[in-house]
Amino acid sequence: MITVGHFVIYLRRVFSQLFKPPFRFSQFFEHLEKIGVDSTLVVVLSTTTTGMILALQLGYIMRMFHAEMFVGSAVAMALSRELAPIMTAIVLIARNGSSMAAEIGSMRVTEQLDAMEIMAVDPIHYLVVPRVWAAFFIFPVLTAVANIVGIAGAYFVSTTVFQVDASLFFQKIYLFLDPNDVYSGLMKSAILGVIVALISTYNGYITKGGAKGVGRATTTAVVTSTVAVLVADYIMTDILLNTLMRAG
Amino acid sequence: MTDIITITDLHKSFGTQKVLDGVNLKIEKGKITIIIGKSGTGKSVLLKNIIGILKPDSGHITYKGEDITTFNTDKILDMRRDFGYLFQDAALFDFMNVGENIAFPMVEQLEMANKKELAEKVAYLLDLIDLPGIENKLPSELSGGMRKRVGLARALAVDPKIILFDEPTTGLDPILADSIDKLIVKVTREMDLTSLIISHDIPSAFHIGDKIAFLYDGVIAFDGTPQEAEQSNHPVLQRFIANSLGRRAHA
Incomplete structure (x- = not known):
C-alpha cells in the first residue's frame, strides 16, 4: 500500500x-x-x-479446411490488435525499461539526483519527462514497424510453405483487416509506452542501497512493467472492443 | 563578524532513530567552518537540512534573516542559487563530459545560453582548479582527486555565496587531500565565500578551519577555534582528536 501511495505521488x-x-x-x-x-x-x-511462427501454426490448422489463403488476414489481425503492441512493449521493457531504471537508479545512489536538485533542477523534469514523452511517441512507431515486418514474415511462410498466392494473401488482408484494428493497436501502444516509462523511471528514482539496489530496481522495473503492460492491455482491449470496434 | 546562517534547536529523526537532537550552530560569513564528528552522527543530514533536501522535524535554520524551514519549493530553489555543494564523490553527471558538467548549473540556474561565454567560464573555472583543458573528458576518465576538483568547479560555477563540502578529502591520499585543502582555502579567500565543511579528517580540519564544531549525540557538543578545540576539556572531543591524529601518525 505504501508503495502504491508513493507511486501515486510520483x-x-x-x-x-x-x-x-x-x-x-x-x-x-x-x-x-x-x-x-x-x-x-x-x-x-x-x-x-x-509473424512467421503464427503463420506456420495457423497455416497447418487452416490447411485442414483448405483455408490457407486466410493466414495473412488472421496474422494481420492478431498482430495489429494484440501481438505487435505487446511484443513491442515487452522487447522495449527488456531493452529500454531496464536501462531507464538502471540509469536513474545509479544516478540516485551516486547522489547525482541530489546534485541536480541542489542546482535547482527537478530530476523528474530533466530525466523522467523526456523519457515519458519519447516512449509515448516512439512505441506506436515501433508497433507500426512490428505490424509490417510481422505481416512480411507471415507472407514469406504463407507463400513458401503453404504456396498461397501473393495477391490472394494481400486481398484477404485488405478484406478482413479493419483500420480500427490498426488504430486500436497503435493507441494501446502509446499508452503502454507511458506505463513502461513511468514504472521504470519510478523504480530507478526510489533506488536505495548502492549497486545491489540498482540491480534490484532494474529487476523490479522489468517484472512490474511486464505485468502492468499485460493487465493494462486487457483493460484497454475490453474498452476498445466495446467502443471503437463496435462503432466500426 | 556577522552570522550568515543560524541553526536553532534543530531536530531530525528517521523512524525511531534520532539523528539530530537539538543542534545549535552559527556559521560566520567569510569563514571556513568545519563540522567534525564520527561517521554516522548526522553530519550529512545536517548539511542536507541546511540546503533544503531534507526537512527538519522541528527547529529553525535562518538565512538572510528568514527561516528556510518554512520555505515552499520555489523559495528553496531560489535560496539554493546562493549555495554551492560539493558531494563526497563529487556526484558528477556521468552522461555529460567535464565541460557540460560545469556548464550545467550556469545553463539551468543562470539561464546562460551563449556557448562562447559558457566555454570561457568553464575554461576559467578549470584553470582555477588547476585542471585546464579537460573539458572533453568524461567523469569516468578522472581520478578521485580530479573528480572532486571538477565537482568544486561546478559548485563555483554560479558564483555562490556559501559553499558546502561533504567530506572533501575522504578517500584521497594525504598529498591529494592537502591539495584539496589548499584549493578550499584559495577559493574561500579569493572569491569571498563562506565555506561549511563536514569532515572526520581532523588534521585537515585543524589546518584550514577558522572554526570547528563537534557534532556528538545529535547536538553540537563543542564549537570554537581550532586552538580552543585543542585546549577543550570535552572528553569525547579530546578522545576523537587523539584517536584521529594517532591513526594518521600510525598510517
Whole structure:
C-alpha cells in the first residue's frame, strides 16, 4: 500500500511537469533515438519471427479446411490488435525499461539526483519527462514497424510453405483487416509506452542501497512493467472492443 | 563578524532513530567552518537540512534573516542559487563530459545560453582548479582527486555565496587531500565565500578551519577555534582528536 501511495505521488509529480517549460527537446530526441532507432533491429527480429511462427501454426490448422489463403488476414489481425503492441512493449521493457531504471537508479545512489536538485533542477523534469514523452511517441512507431515486418514474415511462410498466392494473401488482408484494428493497436501502444516509462523511471528514482539496489530496481522495473503492460492491455482491449470496434 | 546562517534547536529523526537532537550552530560569513564528528552522527543530514533536501522535524535554520524551514519549493530553489555543494564523490553527471558538467548549473540556474561565454567560464573555472583543458573528458576518465576538483568547479560555477563540502578529502591520499585543502582555502579567500565543511579528517580540519564544531549525540557538543578545540576539556572531543591524529601518525 505504501508503495502504491508513493507511486501515486510520483505520478502526480510527473503529470504536473509534463507540459511545464522549458521543454527539453535535446533530451527528448536523445531518448527517441535510444528507444527508437537503437531498438528497431530487436523489434524487427522478434516480430518477424512472431509473424512467421503464427503463420506456420495457423497455416497447418487452416490447411485442414483448405483455408490457407486466410493466414495473412488472421496474422494481420492478431498482430495489429494484440501481438505487435505487446511484443513491442515487452522487447522495449527488456531493452529500454531496464536501462531507464538502471540509469536513474545509479544516478540516485551516486547522489547525482541530489546534485541536480541542489542546482535547482527537478530530476523528474530533466530525466523522467523526456523519457515519458519519447516512449509515448516512439512505441506506436515501433508497433507500426512490428505490424509490417510481422505481416512480411507471415507472407514469406504463407507463400513458401503453404504456396498461397501473393495477391490472394494481400486481398484477404485488405478484406478482413479493419483500420480500427490498426488504430486500436497503435493507441494501446502509446499508452503502454507511458506505463513502461513511468514504472521504470519510478523504480530507478526510489533506488536505495548502492549497486545491489540498482540491480534490484532494474529487476523490479522489468517484472512490474511486464505485468502492468499485460493487465493494462486487457483493460484497454475490453474498452476498445466495446467502443471503437463496435462503432466500426 | 556577522552570522550568515543560524541553526536553532534543530531536530531530525528517521523512524525511531534520532539523528539530530537539538543542534545549535552559527556559521560566520567569510569563514571556513568545519563540522567534525564520527561517521554516522548526522553530519550529512545536517548539511542536507541546511540546503533544503531534507526537512527538519522541528527547529529553525535562518538565512538572510528568514527561516528556510518554512520555505515552499520555489523559495528553496531560489535560496539554493546562493549555495554551492560539493558531494563526497563529487556526484558528477556521468552522461555529460567535464565541460557540460560545469556548464550545467550556469545553463539551468543562470539561464546562460551563449556557448562562447559558457566555454570561457568553464575554461576559467578549470584553470582555477588547476585542471585546464579537460573539458572533453568524461567523469569516468578522472581520478578521485580530479573528480572532486571538477565537482568544486561546478559548485563555483554560479558564483555562490556559501559553499558546502561533504567530506572533501575522504578517500584521497594525504598529498591529494592537502591539495584539496589548499584549493578550499584559495577559493574561500579569493572569491569571498563562506565555506561549511563536514569532515572526520581532523588534521585537515585543524589546518584550514577558522572554526570547528563537534557534532556528538545529535547536538553540537563543542564549537570554537581550532586552538580552543585543542585546549577543550570535552572528553569525547579530546578522545576523537587523539584517536584521529594517532591513526594518521600510525598510517
